[in-house]
Amino acid sequence: MDDIDRRIIAALQRDGRQKLSDLSTLVGLSPTPLARRIARLERQAIITGYAARVDQEKLGLPLNAFIFVELERHSRDAVTAFETGLRRFDEVMECYLMTGTRDVLIRVVAADLAGFDLFLEDGLMQMPNIRSMRSSFALRTMIRRDALPGV
Incomplete structure (x- = not known):
């Protein structure tokens, strides 16, 4: 480049x-x-696609929740199976494999607390290989950038 x-x-x-x-x-x-x-x-997959930025609040999805997940097993197959299972849920906007005491960080969007609870109970909590989960809710977005630095 x-x-x-x-x-x-x-x-x-x-x-x-x-x-x-x-x-x-x-x-x-x-x-x-x-x-x-x-x-x-x-x-070369340096440019990986084009998308419209959408206001999630105006689409009725104002809630951003971040869920830290600790897995029972950490083998490649177990992590891949967990990732594959998460891909079924449209509410999951981002998911990161992390270092430290929490293995996975997930960002979920929902219309409200009831929608988030439904996602947890009928979705995430039904997945195997989860030892523990901790959720936090974003009060507001302070910074959001789409352009990578130094380019």
Whole structure:
């Protein structure tokens, strides 16, 4: 990756819907070489997709819960099975394998506490290999960035 690739990525992180001609002017390349570079960045999976940012509150999903999970078993197969099971739940927005005393951190969205409780009781608590769980609720989002630093 060179400086032009980084400028392309930075510009697309700010606005993934901009016209090729506008992006071309912004990064200092004509449209054809720019299109080839973008295609290469996509093939190399440096650019992994394009999405719209959506206001979850306006869609009726204002609750953000973070759940720390401690697993019973830590083998590769056990962690993979847990990850596969979590993928069934649309409420799970992010999931991270962690270091320290808690093995997994999950971010869940819900319409309200009743919806979150339903997800816990009928979903997460039914999964095998969970030793313990601790939940925290976000009061508000203080910082949210979509653009990676240093690009």
